[in-house]
Amino acid sequence: MTWTKLDKFCLVAAIAALLALIFPLAGVDGDTGKQVAFVGDIPGFAVAMALCVIAGSAFTWLGVGSVTAGMVILAIAVFGCWQAISVLYDYGVAGYAGPGFWLFIVSLWAFVWRGIDVIANFHSLDRTKQHLANFVVPVAFGVWLLFVWEVVVSGFGVPQVLLPPPSMIGERFVNSTDILAADFHQTFVKAVLSGYVMGCGSAFIVAIAVDRVPFLKRGLLPLGNMVSALPIIGVAPIMVMWFGFDWQSKAAVIVIMTFFPMLVNTVTGLNAAGKLEKDLMATYASGYWSTLFRLRLPAAMPFVFNALKINSTLALIGAIVAEFFGTPIVGMGFRISTEVGRMNIDMVWAEIALAALAGTAFYGAVAYIERKATSWHPSFRVRRH
Amino acid sequence: MTLKQVVNNVAEMPASKKAVVDIKKLSLTFQTADGPVYALSDVDLTIEEGDFVSFIGPSGCGKTTLLRVIADLEQATGGEISINGVTPHEAREKRAYGYVFQAPALLPWRSIERNVTLPLEIMEISKEERVKRAQEALKLVELNGFEKKFPWQLSGGMQQRASIARALSFDADLLLMDEPFGALDEIVRDHLNEQLLKLWARTNKTVAFVTHSIPEAVYLSSKIVVMSPRPGRIIDVIETDFPKDRTLDIRETPEFLEIAHRVREGLRAGHSNDE
Ligand SMILES: Nc1ncnc2c1ncn2[C@@H]1O[C@H](COP(=O)(O)OP(=O)(O)OP(=O)(O)O)[C@@H](O)[C@H]1O
Ligand SMILES: [Mg+2]
Numbered sequence: 001m002t003w004t005k006l007d008k009f010c011l012v013a014a015i016a017a018l019l020a021l022i023f024p025l026a027g028v029d030g031d032t033g034k035q036v037a038f039v040g041d042i043p044g045f046a047v048a049m050a051l052c053v054i055a056g057s058a059f060t061w062l063g064v065g066s067v068t069a070g071m072v073i074l075a076i077a078v079f080g081c082w083q084a085i086s087v088l089y090d091y092g093v094a095g096y097a098g099p100g101f102w103l104f105i106v107s108l109w110a111f112v113w114r115g116i117d118v119i120a121n122f123h124s125l126d127r128t129k130q131h132l133a134n135f136v137v138p139v140a141f142g143v144w145l146l147f148v149w150e151v152v153v154s155g156f157g158v159p160q161v162l163l164p165p166p167s168m169i170g171e172r173f174v175n176s177t178d179i180l181a182a183d184f185h186q187t188f189v190k191a192v193l194s195g196y197v198m199g200c201g202s203a204f205i206v207a208i209a210v211d212r213v214p215f216l217k218r219g220l221l222p223l224g225n226m227v228s229a230l231p232i233i234g235v236a237p238i239m240v241m242w243f244g245f246d247w248q249s250k251a252a253v254i255v256i257m258t259f260f261p262m263l264v265n266t267v268t269g270l271n272a273a274g275k276l277e278k279d280l281m282a283t284y285a286s287g288y289w290s291t292l293f294r295l296r297l298p299a300a301m302p303f304v305f306n307a308l309k310i311n312s313t314l315a316l317i318g319a320i321v322a323e324f325f326g327t328p329i330v331g332m333g334f335r336i337s338t339e340v341g342r343m344n345i346d347m348v349w350a351e352i353a354l355a356a357l358a359g360t361a362f363y364g365a366v367a368y369i370e371r372k373a374t375s376w377h378p379s380f381r382v383r384r385h
Numbered sequence: 386m387t388l389k390q391v392v393n394n395v396a397e398m399p400a401s402k403k404a405v406v407d408i409k410k411l412s413l414t415f416q417t418a419d420g421p422v423y424a425l426s427d428v429d430l431t432i433e434e435g436d437f438v439s440f441i442g443p444s445g446c447g448k449t450t451l452l453r454v455i456a457d458l459e460q461a462t463g464g465e466i467s468i469n470g471v472t473p474h475e476a477r478e479k480r481a482y483g484y485v486f487q488a489p490a491l492l493p494w495r496s497i498e499r500n501v502t503l504p505l506e507i508m509e510i511s512k513e514e515r516v517k518r519a520q521e522a523l524k525l526v527e528l529n530g531f532e533k534k535f536p537w538q539l540s541g542g543m544q545q546r547a548s549i550a551r552a553l554s555f556d557a558d559l560l561l562m563d564e565p566f567g568a569l570d571e572i573v574r575d576h577l578n579e580q581l582l583k584l585w586a587r588t589n590k591t592v593a594f595v596t597h598s599i600p601e602a603v604y605l606s607s608k609i610v611v612m613s614p615r616p617g618r619i620i621d622v623i624e625t626d627f628p629k630d631r632t633l634d635i636r637e638t639p640e641f642l643e644i645a646h647r648v649r650e651g652l653r654a655g656h657s658n659d660e
Binding site: 274276277279280281282283284285286290294295298301374376377378 | 456458479482483486488493504506507535537
């Protein structure tokens with residue numbers, strides 16, 4: 001067998017795991033002057049390392065050809081990750097991780113990379129299997145990133161004020177669901193949703209009006225670009241003065257942020273229908289409204305959804321930032337600014353996680369509706385062939 | 386002329402002599418940045434009810450422009466044109482046109498059936514009636530069974546047939562077809578030509594048909610209009626008298642070849658004028 005046929009990722013995994021057995025697992029405790037832990041004292045960890053060496057060398061020769069092999073590799077990696085976490089927290093290596101430990105993480109990294117790679121390249125005509133593969137890849141990747149974050153932060157003993165490990169954030173998240181729920185309700189349900197609906201809805205209607213008046217089309221769009229360049233930092237306090245501390249002022253900020261992306265996109269979209277199609281409607285003596293609803297609005301939908309997606313992220317950012325400038329004592333932005341002041345960084349991160357979840361779900365929902373509503377569009381339909 | 390013949394002629398008069406399109410001294414000049422483009426000049430033409438008129442001529446001679454003027458998509462800059470005795474604009478408001486463009490122009494978000502019912506929807510015809518007429522129109526172009534498909538799931542030829550079905554779904558006085566089969570291969574084209582002829586024979590529609598192909602023009606038409614470019618004008622109008630139920634076999638007859646020859650001569654003359 002030639003050198004090129006060897007599976008290089010598995011080779012790296014095997015070598016790194018072998019070296020991990022040789023190098024010291026943990027550093028020296030400053031007080032006692034002794035090494036914190038030895039591989040020999042931790043059977044689970046020793047087994048994981050040995051497994052990595054054996055599986056690494058085996059797959060270096062065999063190659064990782066099938067999804068099953070990829071799953072085996074991932075299973076070994078999962079076991080290794082579990083042992084690494086256990087070493088950190090149960091055997092006091094946290095803050096004292098040595099070269100042996102990091103080499104083991106490198107070995108796991110090579111395995112995970114190879115395993116995800118194999119599954120990502122999986123193609124099947126069986127839809128459920130394909131969906132499963134499409135689901136496993138991002139999840140496995142995300143979990144791996146969280147693991148690396150956890151291990152690096154606690155392995156090096158990074159101070160929690162700088163960056164808490166995800167386990168701590170998760171714990172905080174689970175233990176403060178009632179606060180988070182109240183903040184979510186205030187910021188997302190009240191401010192974001194209403195601001196988003198008002199901003200996008202009014203811009204949509206104005207776009208249709210603007211489209212009928214040529215001088216507005218010319219005059220309003222440059223103005224629109226100027227307004228969308230306004231910094232929310234400047235606008236937010238003014239909105240708070242105008243509309244008070246509660247969600248209304250946040251909704252107003254969101255309306256300002258979302259209005260022009262929607263306006264510009266809708267006006268562009270209304271001109272997206274082809275000349276041929278417009279001529280076709282003309283030969284049927286189709287009136288303005290009939291052509292609008294039957295041709296121009298459907299043709300504009302991809303543009304409209306583009307704006308809806310952009311705005312779904314803008315709206316959340318706008319609401320959170322606007323809350324920094326005055327709010328009742330609830331809300332995601334409010335919580336972030338006060339908990340930072342109290343050095344409760346884990347709570348800040350829990351809010352960030354909540355914002356990420358809400359933002360992703362919101363964007364995902366809009367993208368899903370887009371898929372259903374504009375399934376005719378080439379960017380979606382090519383995937384079906 | 387015997388008395389019998391005269392009586393016959395008189396009896397036929399109202400049926401065959403009603404002019405659907407009447408064009409006198411029509412001209413159209415496009416004002417462009419590089420100066421005027423004389424797309425049409427001095428066009429005189431009558432299309433009678435039940436006629437199948439083919440327009441043939443080199444690229445850029447104004448065939449599309451003429452069809453667009455008839456359909457009120459373009460305004461003539463000189464001369465007169467009337468459709469069924471009224472202006473093109475009024476005729477358009479009365480939904481007199483079924484226009485088949487060079488490209489299918491199907492709306493991608495509508496199924497084939499809903500594309501075909503589009504004009505009926507605009508004309509506010511009831512739902513059951515729409516579906517019924519779409520069925521009939523799709524049967525005429527042999528697309529029944531494809532109602533629920535979307536345009537991109539059909540081949541180019543099928544899409545063009547769907548667009549013909551759309552033009553047939555409402556009872557337009559005048560069917561305008563701008564190189565509908567231009568992008569299709571010979572065999573599909575022959576087949577669609579046959580179907581179109583059958584359809585014409587059955588429905589007795591008035592058709593204005595643009596083509597680049599001499600055999601296609603001769604095979605389909607009751608009247609062939611030969612055009613020449615710069616400025617676009619009519620140089621010959623040839624009447625044919627093949628029966629309406631003609632078959633592809635007539636293409637081997639001497640009569641057919643003679644007409645084809647005359648068309649070719651006309652085109653050649655138009656070209657030499659141009660130089
Ligand atoms: N909107 C327009 N503005 C300016 N010039 C135009 C316009 N439409 C057509 N023309 C010009 O008018 C002339 C006739 O065009 P037309 O499209 O009618 O030709 P055609 O006979 O249909 O050609 P083809 O067989 O290639 O389709 C061409 O010289 C073209 O450049
Ligand atoms: Mg043309």
